[in-house]
Amino acid sequence: MTVSEALAAIRDALGPGGWLDAADDVAPYLSDFRRMYRGQTPLVARPDSVAKVAAVARICNAQHVGLVPHGGNTSYCGGATPDGSGTEIVLSLARLNRVRTVDAAGFSMTLDAGCTLLAAQTAASAAGRLFPLSLGSEASCQIGGNLSTNAGGTAVLRYGMMRDLVLGLEVVLADGRLLDQLKSLRKDNTGYDVKQVFLGAEGTLGIITGACLKLFPQPDDYLTALVALEGIGAAVDLLGRVRDTFGDSVEGFEYLPHAALELLRTHVPALAAPFDAPHPGVVLIELAAPKTLPELGERFGEFLGAQVESGRARDAILATSGAQRDALWALRERIPDAQTREGASIKHDVSLPIGRLAEFVARAAERLAALAPGARLIGYGHVGDGNLHFNLSPPAGTQRGSADETAFAALTPIVNRAVHDLVAELGGSFSAEHGIGRFKVAELDRYEDPVALDVMRRIKATLDPHGIMNPGKVLRS
Ligand code: 2HG
Numbered sequence: 002m003t004v005s006e007a008l009a010a011i012r013d014a015l016g017p018g019g020w021l022d023a024a025d026d027v028a029p030y031l032s033d034f035r036r037m038y039r040g041q042t043p044l045v046a047r048p049d050s051v052a053k054v055a056a057v058a059r060i061c062n063a064q065h066v067g068l069v070p071h072g073g074n075t076s077y078c079g080g081a082t083p084d085g086s087g088t089e090i091v092l093s094l095a096r097l098n099r100v101r102t103v104d105a106a107g108f109s110m111t112l113d114a115g116c117t118l119l120a121a122q123t124a125a126s127a128a129g130r131l132f133p134l135s136l137g138s139e140a141s142c143q144i145g146g147n148l149s150t151n152a153g154g155t156a157v158l159r160y161g162m163m164r165d166l167v168l169g170l171e172v173v174l175a176d177g178r179l180l181d182q183l184k185s186l187r188k189d190n191t192g193y194d195v196k197q198v199f200l201g202a203e204g205t206l207g208i209i210t211g212a213c214l215k216l217f218p219q220p221d222d223y224l225t226a227l228v229a230l231e232g233i234g235a236a237v238d239l240l241g242r243v244r245d246t247f248g249d250s251v252e253g254f255e256y257l258p259h260a261a262l263e264l265l266r267t268h269v270p271a272l273a274a275p276f277d278a279p280h281p282g283v284v285l286i287e288l289a290a291p292k293t294l295p296e297l298g299e300r301f302g303e304f305l306g307a308q309v310e311s312g313r314a315r316d317a318i319l320a321t322s323g324a325q326r327d328a329l330w331a332l333r334e335r336i337p338d339a340q341t342r343e344g345a346s347i348k349h350d351v352s353l354p355i356g357r358l359a360e361f362v363a364r365a366a367e368r369l370a371a372l373a374p375g376a377r378l379i380g381y382g383h384v385g386d387g388n389l390h391f392n393l394s395p396p397a398g399t400q401r402g403s404a405d406e407t408a409f410a411a412l413t414p415i416v417n418r419a420v421h422d423l424v425a426e427l428g429g430s431f432s433a434e435h436g437i438g439r440f441k442v443a444e445l446d447r448y449e450d451p452v453a454l455d456v457m458r459r460i461k462a463t464l465d466p467h468g469i470m471n472p473g474k475v476l477r478s
């Protein structure tokens with residue numbers, strides 16, 4: 002079969018309306034969310050059934066044609082973008098978007114991989130349940146992508162990452178066979194937990210087409226506070242105290258340094274400055290408040306008051322309305338956007354043992370002062386999970402599009418190396434929640450345990466012997 006015969010067979014299997022090949026139609030599938038990569042493809046497959054996904058995989062496998070699964074295209078690592086060869090087929094899951102069942106009594110939900118995260122949250126909520134994964138891109142990212150990247154977000158502290166929320170999985174393998182592990186069982190100790198290898202595999206081992214996810218009771222209300230602090234060390238101390246006091250009610254614990262709030266002031270001035278005075282850092286804390294504990298709000302207020310009185314915190318605001326809660330969360334959620342508006346940024350998505358976060362920030366600042374003088378360090382994010390988005394913006398006053406901005410962006414490789422080397426030294430991870438994609442393949446090679454890399458390559462060779470599944474992502478092809 003020639004390549005054009007393979008494409009004809011794929012079109013045939015998909016039927017009318019099941020594929021795109023006009024330049025304008027395929028354009029949105031050719032570049033990634035951060036515009037780091039641009040690829041080519043002869044065809045975007047848009048199957049509307051699992052059987053059609055399997056048919057496409059079977060043809061690609063037989064003809065050794067690369068297949069790139071594509072969800073909501075919100076990857077930070079170019080995980081869903083084809084290469085420039087023009088030979089890889091993109092497979093969009095967007096038409097596989099049915100919520101199959103919601104089992105309120107069993108606290109589970111089974112759905113197609115192409116459902117958006119928001120659709121999953123909405124379906125759970127309509128049944129009086131909570132699906133807790135929560136991300137800035139939830140209106141467009143898809144469940145299949147969340148599973149394939151083991152997504153994190155802002156509620157990991159209480160509910161874990163996507164991997165922790167999975168009961169069952171349905172996967173089309175590279176050879177077109179269907180792996181049906183779509184059970185809703187809480188207990189099932191029957192040999193190797195095969196579904197696990199596909200979670201976080203970024204479509205390099207197979208195409209996730211459906212999943213059974215865990216649901217939770219819906220909290221009656223939330224208690225949300227913003228606490229001003231001396232810096233990240235004080236934030237880590239506060240994390241211990243708040244968890245000690247409020248246990249599993251603590252759902253979110255997000256840190257924002259002063260420099261991040263400054264970016265908001267410039268680019269999203271509509272968001273009011275939360276405190277009258279500037280502070281080195283602030284923490285957004287969210288507690289779930291069940292009806293059975295009406296006194297929790299009062300206790301949280303007292304706790305915050307005691308932190309300020311003792312000098313452990315500099316100030317605190319407890320949201321008193323839904324609108325105020327939304328406004329506090331907007332401060333956190335708008336930072337990536339504000340940083341993009343500021344111009345070039347050098348990003349890192351690192352995690353560390355929580356007790357070493359402050360040391361990491363201090364030592365990184367020292368190293369970067371020499372490598373990228375004047376750069377602004379915007380290390381913010383999921384401190385409750387030990388995960389910082391340790392992003393650099395150019396020195397204040399750098400004009401967008403200027404030679405200085407280009408020179409700053411050109412520092413990316415050496416800055417990445419310095420930060421990731423330090424993270425490795427401190428026992429951390431260079432990719433806490435954004436995955437590897439195409440962007441961090443060399444980092445995985447450099448920092449991963451060689452035995453783990455060998456195991457990964459063997460799994461890949463077994464499940465995808467012709468290397469058709471999302472080639473060049475995660476592992477070198
Ligand atoms: C977040 O937590 C995202 O807002 C984006 O993971 C992080 O832009 C970033 O670096």
Ligand code: ZN
Pocket residue numbers: 154382383390434
């Ligand atoms: Zn994040």
